[in-house]
Amino acid sequence: MSASLPFAHVPHPAPTAAAVRAEVLANPGFGTRFTDHMVSIDWSEDKGWHDAQVLPYGPIPLDPAASVLHYAQEIFEGLKAYRHPDGSMALFRPDANARRFNASARRLAMPELPEDLFVEAIRQLVRADKDWFPTVEGGSLYLRPFMIATEAFLGVRPAKQYKFLVIASPAGNYFKSGAPAVSIWVSDYTRAAPGGTGAAKCGGNYAASLVPTAEAFAQGHDQVLFLDAAEHKWIEELGGMNLFFVFADGSLITPPLTGTILPGITRDSLLTLAREEGLTVREERYSLDQWRADAASGQLVEVFACGTAAVVTPVGKVADRNGDFTIGSGGPGQLTGKLKARLTAIQRGEAPDSHGWVSVLD
Numbered sequence: 494m495s496a497s498l499p500f501a502h503v504p505h506p507a508p509t510a511a512a513v514r515a516e517v518l519a520n521p522g523f524g525t526r527f528t529d530h531m532v533s534i535d536w537s538e539d540k541g542w543h544d545a546q547v548l549p550y551g552p553i554p555l556d557p558a559a560s561v562l563h564y565a566q567e568i569f570e571g572l573k574a575y576r577h578p579d580g581s582m583a584l585f586r587p588d589a590n591a592r593r594f595n596a597s598a599r600r601l602a603m604p605e606l607p608e609d610l611f612v613e614a615i616r617q618l619v620r621a622d623k624d625w626f627p628t629v630e631g632g633s634l635y636l637r638p639f640m641i642a643t644e645a646f647l648g649v650r651p652a653k654q655y656k657f658l659v660i661a662s663p664a665g666n667y668f669k670s671g672a673p674a675v676s677i678w679v680s681d682y683t684r685a686a687p688g689g690t691g692a693a694k695c696g697g698n699y700a701a702s703l704v705p706t707a708e709a710f711a712q713g714h715d716q717v718l719f720l721d722a723a724e725h726k727w728i729e730e731l732g733g734m735n736l737f738f739v740f741a742d743g744s745l746i747t748p749p750l751t752g753t754i755l756p757g758i759t760r761d762s763l764l765t766l767a768r769e770e771g772l773t774v775r776e777e778r779y780s781l782d783q784w785r786a787d788a789a790s791g792q793l794v795e796v797f798a799c800g801t802a803a804v805v806t807p808v809g810k811v812a813d814r815n816g817d818f819t820i821g822s823g824g825p826g827q828l829t830g831k832l833k834a835r836l837t838a839i840q841r842g843e844a845p846d847s848h849g850w851v852s853v854l855d
């Protein structure tokens with residue numbers, strides 16, 4: 494099975510009025526407005542992947558007994574399409590999202606989607622909704638591919654029917670006035686244990702992170718940080734972003750991919766760019782105690798979080814029940830800004846793509 498699966502097109506009978514769309518695109522926010530179309534592809538044991546469609550965005554019929562509603566067989570991805578200065582549309586490393594989607598599918602006992610079909614589905618949707626790119630600086634079209642188990646069956650086993658969908662949402666600059674440094678709360682809860690689903694991008698991980706995140710908000714912080722489940726000592730990641738530590742000698746550390754953290758594509762891209770800058774980057778365990786000590790001694794000068802939605806976010810302050818500490822000046826750091834600028838310039842087509850990361854749509 495390949496991308497040669499034909500896509501049927503059902504155009505929206507009453508697309509969003511141009512004036513309304515223009516208003517949304519001038520102030521898109523994040524994840525609240527959706528384009529006129531979506532992609533849907535079904536899977537069954539006997540037919541495999543079939544019935545690929547670009548159809549009007551809207552509710553999907555779902556049996557109340559569908560397994561996703563009971564046992565949470567659900568995985569997703571997140572990536573962005575950009576409008577480049579020359580007017581072309583481009584995706585950033587969609588093949589990496591396709592590979593990670595299938596890794597998540599294997600962990601959740603779901604069928605894999607051929608990588609070229611995953612990417613083609615996204616391309617079909619971006620083309621159908623090409624008029625939905627935000628007009629604001631730093632805007633993009635955020636794409637959300639996901640898969641759910643649709644079989645109506647309450648027994649506990651992998652479902653025999655699935656639906657793959659892609660929806661699109663115009664996205665503004667995550668932080669309006671550049672990236673302010675965020676304050677993070679070190680949670681007593683854990684996100685993922687060895688052998689669990691931490692490396693899979695599944696909705697269940699997010700459901701489990703909501704209470705810890707609410708706790709962080711209640712304490713006046715912006716994000717939650719999770720430590721490892723076994724020793725409650727090693728830094729893992731935030732609720733939806735990976736972390737980098739920048740030291741006074743110019744070296745960087747990011748926690749290694751041991752199976753309990755999500756292998757971020759932004760993380761991977763920044764590892765490459767940092768090494769190209771001649772920086773020493775180590776994928777190495779780093780403890781909260783060491784972090785506190787290094788921040789106090791001045792060894793540690795910057796910390797940033799990274800992920801597709803906000804790209805790179807400086808971390809200014811860290812707190813747990815024993816008190817808090819500040820990183821560097823408490824504001825955005827220099828190297829953080831430099832790496833962010835390098836990555837976003839490639840994504841936006843403002844700098845040459847020497848890595849084959851940018852996938853232009855015809």
Ligand SMILES: *Cc1c(COP(=O)(O)O)cnc(C)c1O
Binds near residue numbers: 571758
């Ligand atoms: C998606 C995600 C990330 C970031 O991955 P990117 O590919 O960089 O967007 C980090 N952590 C978690 C838990 C995630 O779900």
